[in-house]
Amino acid sequence: MQRLHPALRFIVVIFAVFLAGGVALESAGTTGAGEGIARMHPPGYVGQERCVACHEPQGRDWGASSHAKSLQVASPSTLAGFGGAAAVGGDFVAFMRQASALARLEDASGKKVEFPTAFTIGVFPLQQYLVPFGNGRYQALPFAWDSRPASEGGQRWFSLYPEAGIKPGDALHWTSRNQTWNSMCADCHSTGLRKNYDIATRTYNTTWSDINVACEACHGPGASHVAWAESGRPATIPLKGLAPEGSGARGAYWGDFDERGIRRFVGPARHQEVDRCAPCHARRRALTDAWASGQPLLDSHSPALLDDTLYFADGQFRDEVFEVGSFLQSRMGHAGVVCTDCHSAHGGGLKADGNAVCAQCHDASRFDTSSHHRHTQGSEAARCVTCHMPGRTYMGVHVRHDHSFRLPAPARAAALGSPDPCLTCHSERGANWSEEALNRWGGGGHRTGSKFAEALDAGRKRLPGAQRLLVEAVSDPGNLPIARATALSLLARFPGAPALAALRKGLADSEPLVRLGAVRGLAPYPPATLSELLFPVVRDPVRAVRIEAARLLASANPAERSEPFRSALKEWVEAEQLASERPESTLNLGVLWAELGDAKKAEATLRSAIEEDPSFTAGAITLADLYRAEGRNSEAERVLRKSATSAPEAGDVRYALALTLIRQGRRAEARVELERAAALSPEESRFAYAYGLSLWEDGDRARAMAVLREASRRHPGDRLLLEALVSFARESGRAEEAADHARSLAQLAPENPDAGTERRPGDRQIAGPEGR
Structure with missing residues (x-):
């Protein structure tokens, strides 16, 4: 079995879902028409026409809803923004030619091309447009129609990405994967959708039961309900053939x-x-x-927790x-x-x-x-x-x-860098003023804000005492499951006995979201610990929990391959294959094949990820790591240099290239790449750590200390940076500075008496892709 670096063992990608509001749908639009798209009822689905035939009042309400206009075939009656020629910044022109709506803009090669508009997404407050892109793929245009009244600034075309720098090849460019309707938008804008991506031919044959968000999107497949109605409505068919409604339980009421x-x-x-x-x-x-x-x-889904890219620390x-x-x-x-x-x-x-x-x-x-x-x-x-x-x-x-x-909590928001609604109108006043005003009004004690906020903030920033705060947040019954789950997942950054005890308890929690967070928090633990704790979890009744447990177990290469483990891992593979057009999922599968010992299949899969998107640096780094494990360093270097050319602003691939050069004894070249990595990705402390270490070992000690000090200023909770500063300051005869850094190091783990001592010089090494 190929042993990849731990950070490459388990990558969970949670895709965004884009929704746009709207208002009604012509019956003609329900058939749908377009290259690579067809209407096809999955088993159990009957289509909204059958539902509305018996439920006319509900059908009328739905027909005026945003759900009914979530996706429509482009036609003169559905197009909001094609009333005449329109230009935006000279880059985009929308116009009608006879009954067809056309958009002229730059394609992936930079050439101006006319694209026919096939579908509209939403109506209000904006309408987006889909154009065919070959092989059954549809892309969302980067310009949208502002449907608001002119008095509110609407009735205009505008760029969805006005910021500069989104160029062809960028994942956010309108021709790239993050703007592909089939994978990014489709399953929430239509009913009974099947993406039907063929990885061998890289084509879509997408189907839907209804083009829009129709009855069965919320009530579930209706065939059993129709059978119940047509057979005389027998009482023997539970719930009238529908899924439980959940809101009309007998005897429930608001007091x-x-x-x-x-x-x-x-x-x-x-x-x-x-x-x-x-x-x-x-x-x-x-x-x-x-x-x-x-x-x-x-x-059916694996949800995001309170991740720092999605939520502020207070939620x-x-x-x-x-x-x-x-x-x-x-x-x-x-x-x-x-x-x-x-x-x-x-x-x-x-x-x-x-x-x-x-x-x-x-x-x-x-x-x-x-x-x-x-x-x-x-x-x-x-x-x-x-x-x-x-x-x-x-x-x-x-x-x-x-x-x-x-409830507004201005002081808490200011401390965490979160928004304060009071300052929306009173920006000139500041948080102290709004906090004092609310306290005068009698809202002091119960406005403390989210009880988990400090813990998540400390965990994200690796601040002193973060592990203790996270364990307390997990144990506090006043924190709701999503907050406790997030705290458990952050404990992955602080492995140790207190964290492990909390994770063990989390695995047995009655809330599946908490169990999911606990599984994610176990990622850095050794195979023996994973085997002990996760074999029972692969039997979890909830799919999201058991498949993540099985994936972590696979990285531990367990000797026991029980049927529940094999079954759960198969479900995980199927979930990745469902998103096989995404290079992230192809990467995940490649890592799994490597860990299961199939190096040939892993290599082919990882190459496929890079071919899907040459700028996808994670795929190149992982393939290079596979080559490293096999002693093929020159091939690893070629893959990484090609990736660096495709993604010149990516620091991670420069860092990986530096490690490959070090393994080949080419330290001078490696130091150049480490400097580039640290400059391109200042948010990655390990890049600066490795660069500082390289400078020190090459004799440039003053520059090494300067690099490490600046990195520690940006990342005050980073243990390795502080350990290096303590050691190097002592070796340089700067006893007072060494003592200052040692005190900072001790504050990170006050319960650990050895926390204020640095590693022995012989223990220092440039960190690998696993981060430490």
Whole structure:
């Protein structure tokens, strides 16, 4: 078996799902038409026409919804932005030629080409457009139509990516993989979709049951329900042939206002309804294309946790996360609220206007008053969403609201670098002013913010005491499952006895999301530990949990290959193959084949990942590492140099190239590449560490100390940087500086009496791809 570096053993890629709002669909559009696309009902699906035939009122509501306009065939009646010729920055022209909508812009080669518009995505507040790109692939144009009224700045074309630097070959370029409709948008904008990608021919034969988000997207396949209706509606068929609804449990109700002025939900939990919306309203990755509405989310998808690229440390959304990840942090979600308590089930809009939607459960006489919100009644500042659901604008014009429903905590936000809704209107005042004002109004004690915030912040930054804070966050029952799961996953950065005890307990938690976080937190542990803890987990009833456990076990190369392990690993492979057009998934499979001992299959798979995208540096680095394991360093160098040419701004490939050169004894060349890596990726502390070490060993000690000091300033919680500074300062006769760094080192793990001592000089080595 080829032993790859640990960091290359397990890569979980969670793809973004792009949603755009809209409003109604012509019946002609339901057939769909386009190269490589066809309408085909998967087993059990019947199509929205059969549903609407018996459910006309619901059909009318749905027909006016954004879901009904999620995807439409381009036609004069569906195109919002092709009323006449339009140019944006000289790079884009949209125009009609007879009945066809055409877009003229640069393709991947930089040549101006006319593309026919095949489909529209959404309607309001923007409409996007899909053009055919060969082999059944459809790409989203980088320009969209702003559907808002002209008085609000709308009725114009605008660039979705106005920032400079997105060039052909970049994953975000409109011709590249992150803008491919089939893999990035399709399964949430249509119903019963099957992507049908053929990796051998690199073609799509995508099918859908309904072109848009129709009845069976939420209610599940309807064939059994139709059979129940047509056979006289026998009572012997449970749930009328449909998946459990989740929101209409017998005996469930909202009680009267309690002493707080808030209604309480009485009845069984309604998890099914959130799971019904979550596949398309969460950042997640599909594990199977056969998922149907109503099944638990983690049986069909692997969700993102509170990752630092998606959320601030206190849980406020940073990127576009599509609501559910935020909602799972909320008190309301914990108290029994579900999506349709606020939103119309079929129309999708709010059940009431303005603050009235909140007043369904929050007594307006107490909360919708100036004595509560302290602003002019009826003003924008007096809206509940202004303080409790602050908005962020995505895709140029689309304002989305944070569904974590949190209380403003200005001091906490300032300490963590998170947004403060008070400063949206009072930016000149500052956090101290807004904190003091809220305290005067009597909101001090309960506005402490998310209880997990400091732990996640410390874990992300590797701050002193981070392990202790994370373990405490995991153990605190006041933290909801998604926060505890995130804390467990961050414990992967701090392996040790306290972390392992928390992870062991997390694996037995009743919440599948917590178990998933615990599995992710076990990634750095040795094979014996993984075998002990994860063999029981491959029998977990939830797919997302068991397949990640099986993947980690595979990296441990267990002697025991039980049927549950083989079955769960097969499910993991199938999930990767479902995304086989993505080089990330091809990479994951290549790493697995290497660890299972099939070097030939691993090499072919990794080469395929690079061919899919030459700028995909992770594929090149992993292939080079495979060659390193086989002693083929010259081939590794060729792969890495080619990758560096394709991705000149990538520091990781320069770092890997430097390691390959060091193994060949070419230290001077390696130092040049380490300097480039550190300059290109200052966020990667190990690059600066390796560069500083190289400078020191080559005799440039003053420069080495300067590089390491600057890196430690940027990464104050990095142990290796501090260890090197302690050692080098002592060797340079700078006892006082060495003592300062030693004290900083000791603060990282105050429970460890040896934490303030550096490694022996003979233990120092340039870090490999595993990071340390």
